[in-house]
Amino acid sequence: MGGRGAPLPRYVAAASLARLADGGGIIALILLVAAQDGPTPAAAARGGMLAACLTAPHLLGPLVARRVDVVADARQPIAAACILYALCFATAVLTFGLVPFPVSAALVALTGTCGPLLTGGLSSRLPGLVASGQRAQRRAQGWDVATYGLGGTVGPAAVAAVAASATPATAALCLAGAAAAAAGAVLMLPAAPAIPGSDPGQVPTARATIRLMLASPDLRRTLIFTMSVACSVASLPIAAVGTAARLGLEPAAAAALAAAYGLGNLLGSGAVMVFPLRGEPRRLMPSFAALIALGLAATAASPLLGLNIAAYSATGILNASFFAATLAARSENAPGQARGQVFIWVAALKITSGSIGTLLAGLLASMDPRIPLLAGAAAIAVLSVAAARQDRAGTAAPTASGHRPVTSRPGN
Known part of the structure; x- marks a missing residue:
């Protein structure tokens, strides 16, 4: 499959x-x-x-990422994942309250x-869809950063709006519909160029991929900074509630702070679209991380509330730029035979770190x-200074392959 037109707009839609x-x-x-139980x-x-x-x-x-690197056409497993997401989520919503809770949880x-x-x-898949120039x-x-920002801010806001005007179940089914539509959009993307030597026997396992990442100085730095920043910024929503109480404000002020961070993230995403990052990702990451620390x-x-709103917004802008730097680092340093696994490993550990950060913030905020x-x-700050x-x-070593790739197309 694959439709006509520039690949990037189709990718952004999907x-x-x-x-x-x-x-x-x-x-x-x-x-x-909440709608059912009160x-x-x-x-x-x-x-x-x-x-x-x-x-x-x-x-x-x-554990499932290797499939993306093994198949000849990675659009198929990604589209299948979108369809499965839509079916399972819609089934969970439509049967909620009619089946035992463990079934819904499953x-x-x-x-x-x-x-x-x-x-x-x-x-x-994005690096193979656009020109190879930096x-x-x-x-x-x-x-790509903008699509994440859109999902993390507009997604919850849209759900809340639809739930208020209709029902939470309707809002949830709209999400399932979006996932199903994403499957069709993914299949409309052009197939990425074949990666030389990417037969199943040469694609590393999940365990071998994480060893490869830890052995590569650039990928190791990417992993460390991604996890540390994710863990730290995860405290912002928890801290917002405590900040509102500390300043003697209404609880709605916490929502304003969270919204300021989300808006900043979207603004930062727009900035890196208009003004792409320049320089080596391995140096950009510590720089943006240090600014996030500030x-x-x-x-x-x-x-003051106004200063807090400005600080939350600025942190969101910086985090979008930092995220763009980590995407560049993954794209430019991941070996072609494990590109999908490297992206998914970093994403999985980022989410884990964010969950840990939220838990720690809840404990410390008391x-x-x-x-x-x-x-x-x-x-x-300590990690940034050390870097x-x-x-x-x-003393910074090159990548595991012995050079720093400049382009990002698969196979480099």
Whole structure:
């Protein structure tokens, strides 16, 4: 298959639909449970369990990622994942309350296993769809960042709007429809160029891929910074609630802070589309991470709501740029035979780190909401300084293949 027209707009359409479905799933499930059980502690617990069932299976992503690197046409498993996501999510929604809760949880968990292919798996196909020059690749990565921002901000907002005007079940079914539409859009993409030597016997296993990533200085740095930043910024929604209380404001102020971060993320995504990042990703990542650390510290120190909103928005902008740098690092340093697995490994560990960050923030915020922000800022700052010293000392090694690839097309 494959339609006419420029591949990038078709990719953006497919990725936006897939990530709207993935990004809005949690709020849809929580609203679905609340609509049936009411605002009770038991409903909150059940909603949280379903949300965990949707996100936790992302950890299984590396176990299914090899399929993307083995098949001759990676569009097929990604489209199949979109269809399975739509079917399982729609079934879970339509049968919720009619079947035992463990059955609903199992359906949601099966939905969650498709998530890695809708995120990292789809991103791993982008380098082969655009020109091999650095500027073209970076601009495409900026568009990819925008689709993630769209899914993470517009997705939940759209679910809330549809749930308010209709029902939570209707909103959830709209997400299933978006995932199904994404499958068709994926199949309309051109097939990526074949990767030389990519027969199943030469594609590494999941365990071999993580060893390869840890052995490559550039991929190892990508993994470390991705996980540390994800863990740190995950504290922002938790800290927002505590910040509102600390400043003596209404709880709605916490929502304003979270919205400011989401808006900043979208603005940052637009910025990297218009002005693609320049320079080596291995140096861009520590630089943006250090600025994110300053943003986190500013959110902890700001005594006024307006300053907090500005700090949250700035941190969102910086995080979008940082994410674009990590996509560039994965694209330019992942070996062709394990490209999909590298993307999905990093995405899975990023989500895991974010979950850990949310948990730690909840525990630390009971003492002072500023503690998780300052702790995250300090951790990122230490890593950024260490990376800068390593670069200045000239000890940074090249990639595992012995050179730094400039282009990002599969096979390089």
